[in-house]
Amino acid sequence: MSDRHHIHLLPDQLISQIAAGEVIERPASVLKELIENSIDAGATAIEIRLDGGGIRRLCIIDNGSGIPKDELALALTRHATSKIRSLNDLESVRSMGFRGEALASIASVSRLSLSSRTQHQKHAWSIDGNHGVIEPSSGTQGTVVDVHQLFDEIPARRKFLKSEQTEFSHCVNAIERIALAHPQISFRIFHNDKPYKQWLANDIHQRIRDVLGQEFANESLTVENSTAVCSIQGLIIQPSAAKAKTDMQYLYVNHRFVKDKTVSHAIRTAYNDVLHGDRQPAYVLFLEIDPMLVDVNVHPAKSEVRFRDSGAVYRFIHHSISQALAKLGGQSSPLSIDTQPANEHPSPLSATSYSGNQANPAIGAKSNPSYKPAQHSLGFNYDSSWKDIYAPLSIPSKNPTESIQDQPIPDRSNISTVGSSFGGAVSSSTIPSSENTDDFPLGMAIGQLHGIYILAQNKEGLILVDMHAAHERVLYEQLKNLLDQQEIVSQELLVPLTLQISTKQLALIEEYNDKLTEIGLLLKATGPTSIAVRAIPSLLAKGDIETMVRRILYDMEQVGSSSIFTEHRNELLATMACHGSVRANRLLSIDEMNALLRQMEKTERANQCNHGRPTWFTWSLNDLDKLFMRGQ
Numbered sequence: 001m002s003d004r005h006h007i008h009l010l011p012d013q014l015i016s017q018i019a020a021g022e023v024i025e026r027p028a029s030v031l032k033e034l035i036e037n038s039i040d041a042g043a044t045a046i047e048i049r050l051d052g053g054g055i056r057r058l059c060i061i062d063n064g065s066g067i068p069k070d071e072l073a074l075a076l077t078r079h080a081t082s083k084i085r086s087l088n089d090l091e092s093v094r095s096m097g098f099r100g101e102a103l104a105s106i107a108s109v110s111r112l113s114l115s116s117r118t119q120h121q122k123h124a125w126s127i128d129g130n131h132g133v134i135e136p137s138s139g140t141q142g143t144v145v146d147v148h149q150l151f152d153e154i155p156a157r158r159k160f161l162k163s164e165q166t167e168f169s170h171c172v173n174a175i176e177r178i179a180l181a182h183p184q185i186s187f188r189i190f191h192n193d194k195p196y197k198q199w200l201a202n203d204i205h206q207r208i209r210d211v212l213g214q215e216f217a218n219e220s221l222t223v224e225n226s227t228a229v230c231s232i233q234g235l236i237i238q239p240s241a242a243k244a245k246t247d248m249q250y251l252y253v254n255h256r257f258v259k260d261k262t263v264s265h266a267i268r269t270a271y272n273d274v275l276h277g278d279r280q281p282a283y284v285l286f287l288e289i290d291p292m293l294v295d296v297n298v299h300p301a302k303s304e305v306r307f308r309d310s311g312a313v314y315r316f317i318h319h320s321i322s323q324a325l326a327k328l329g330g331q332s333s334p335l336s337i338d339t340q341p342a343n344e345h346p347s348p349l350s351a352t353s354y355s356g357n358q359a360n361p362a363i364g365a366k367s368n369p370s371y372k373p374a375q376h377s378l379g380f381n382y383d384s385s386w387k388d389i390y391a392p393l394s395i396p397s398k399n400p401t402e403s404i405q406d407q408p409i410p411d412r413s414n415i416s417t418v419g420s421s422f423g424g425a426v427s428s429s430t431i432p433s434s435e436n437t438d439d440f441p442l443g444m445a446i447g448q449l450h451g452i453y454i455l456a457q458n459k460e461g462l463i464l465v466d467m468h469a470a471h472e473r474v475l476y477e478q479l480k481n482l483l484d485q486q487e488i489v490s491q492e493l494l495v496p497l498t499l500q501i502s503t504k505q506l507a508l509i510e511e512y513n514d515k516l517t518e519i520g521l522l523l524k525a526t527g528p529t530s531i532a533v534r535a536i537p538s539l540l541a542k543g544d545i546e547t548m549v550r551r552i553l554y555d556m557e558q559v560g561s562s563s564i565f566t567e568h569r570n571e572l573l574a575t576m577a578c579h580g581s582v583r584a585n586r587l588l589s590i591d592e593m594n595a596l597l598r599q600m601e602k603t604e605r606a607n608q609c610n611h612g613r614p615t616w617f618t619w620s621l622n623d624l625d626k627l628f629m630r631g632q
Helices: 012-023 027-040 069-075 087-091 102-108 164-181 204-212 214-218 261-271 310-326 467-484 503-511 513-518 545-559 569-580 590-601 621-627
Strands: 045-051 057-062 111-117 124-128 134-137 142-148 186-191 194-199 220-226 230-237 249-253 256-258 283-289 444-449 453-457 461-466 490-500 522-527 530-537 616-620
Touching (some): 027 045, 027 164, 045 164, 069 134, 102 111, 164 186, 164 194, 164 204, 164 256, 194 204, 204 214, 220 310, 230 310, 261 310, 283 310, 444 590, 461 467, 461 590, 461 621, 467 569, 490 522, 503 522, 503 545, 530 545, 545 569
Parallel strands (some): 045 186, 249 283
Antiparallel strands (some): 045 057, 057 142, 111 124, 124 134, 220 230, 230 283, 444 453, 453 461, 461 616, 522 530
8 A cells, every 4th residue: 555645735834944945054145135135225334243153143234225014024925025026027137136035034944023114104113023023113214134043943954054153254255245246335244242344335446455455456457348238347366366265256247246157267268378376366357247138047046147148258258357367567576665655556446436236337447557568469660680589599509608708697507508699699788778678668688697587678677587487478379379370380300309108108199199290299109118209399499308298298198188189288388388498597698588578579478477477577767766765
C-alpha cells in the first residue's frame, strides 16, 4: 500500500519562510532590503543601528516619504508593492525594489515592528509584524523598521550564522556597496549603541574616498565612455596597484550593485596584458543602460542581471577599460617628495555634481600634475632616420666602447657591451638641448645607469626607463601584430642549438609543429629525447634562446597544447618577449637607447611590461627642485 501524501496548500507563514530563504540569508541581507526601501522612498538620511552584528537587532531609520496608516498592513503582505503595476513597469523598472517580498519575508523569520509617518499625518503609526496590530506612535516624517532576533524560531537557519563580528563585517560591506552608489544620501552606522561610521552627503569623489580610502582614489584611473543606449563611468585601479583579492570590485548596473560574469570577464580580459602574476583589478564602475535592455528580475536577491545583448555589453566594457588603461602614462617620482600639502595632489576623480538618481552619474577627472599622457597615441612626427633604428640593438659591435669612450663607466666586470652599428654615432657626452627633446615625449637619452636603466631628458624634466621591461613590451606588441597578420619572420641559427627534452615534449613538438612554425620556431628531433633549435623569430634572435624554448615547452605541457595557441596565445607571446628582450647588465649606446625610446612612443601600453610592472617614471623639474629645496 502506498504512503503517498495528499496535495494541499501550504500555510502563508510557511510560504513566507520559504521565500525568505531565497532572499534573507543573514543580517546583511535584511539590511540591504530595508536600505533599498529607504532609497526608493526618497530618503536623504539613513541611520543604521546594529546589536550583536545584526543578529540580535537591526534598525533602519530614514527620512523618506513614509507609509500611510491605511497601507501599513499591506506593506507587510507578500507581493504588495508601490513600485510596479504591470509587466511594462517591470521591464523598465528603475527602483531598487519591486518584488514586494522583503518585508513579509523578514517578518516571517524575526520579530519586526514598523513605524512610519507621511508629510500629511499628524503623528506616526506603528504596526507589529507578527500580530498586525496598528497603534499610534511618535516620530518625524519617515520610516523606522526594527528587526529583533533574526532566525530565533528557525534553529536550522540560525546555526548557519557566523560570529557576531563576522556578521557585522558582512553588514558593513552591504552598507558600503549601497553608499557608494548613492553619495547624495548621508549614512550613520551604530554598533552596540556606539557610533561606528558616518558618511555625509557629498559628491561621488568624496564618497569613494570615504568608503574606499584616499589610497584607492590616488591609485585609480578614470573610465568614461558612452553610446546611444549605455554609458559607463567610474574608477579602475592602476595595474601597478592591483590587489591580491577581488574584494574591491564594485559594479553597478543602473545604480544596483550586481555581480555579472560577462562584465567581470570583460574587465579581467582588458587587464590581461598589464597585470602582474595573479593580481586582481579593483574598480568602482557605474554602468547605465536602457532598462529595456537588461533584466533585473533574475534572482530574488536582485544581485544578478541578464543583458539582452551580452556580447555588445562585453565589447563595450572591454573597449572602455582598455581605452582607460591605454591612456596611463608614466607616473611621477616614486620617491617621497612630500613638499606640498596633500590637497594639492588631486586624485584622478574630480568632485562633481553627481546625484545617485541621475541616469548618468557625472564622474570626471581633474588633471593630475604627476599624470602623463599615453605614449602610443601621440601623433608626433619623428625623424625618419629613427625608423627601424632599434634593430642594431641585437648586433654586437666590433668595437664595444666606440660610442661610449667619453663616458665614465664604473668598474663592473660582469657588464656586457653592445655598440652601435650606425655611422657617426651620437657622442655619449653630448647632452641634448631642450630644442632636441621637444618632439619626443620620452625625450633623448643622456646615459645608462648600472646596465639596467636609461636616463633621458625631455622638456618636462627627467625620464627613467627600465630597459628590459620596456623592450619586453615593445617585442610583445610587435609579436602580437605580426602573428595577427601571419608575418612572423624566422631567422635560421648559424649553429643549431641542441637541447635535451622529455619524450612527452618531443611528442608535443611533432604534433604541433605547424603551430610552432607559425610563431617562428623551427624545432627538429635529433634523437629520442633531443631536439635541434634551427630557427627562431628574427625579433628574438639575440635573446635567451634556450630558456625561451624550454619555457614554451613547459607551458605547452601545463596549459595544454591545443589551448596554448588559441586562448592562451598572448601568454605564450609574452613568454617569448620576456626571454627575447634585452637583459640587465647590457651596456647600450646612446643611439640604441634613443631607438628604444622611439619604439616605446609608438607602442601601445608601453608604460608597463607584460607582467604589470612600470617601464618608466618621470620627474618634472619642479619635483627635482623640491627634492633639492631649490628656491625655498
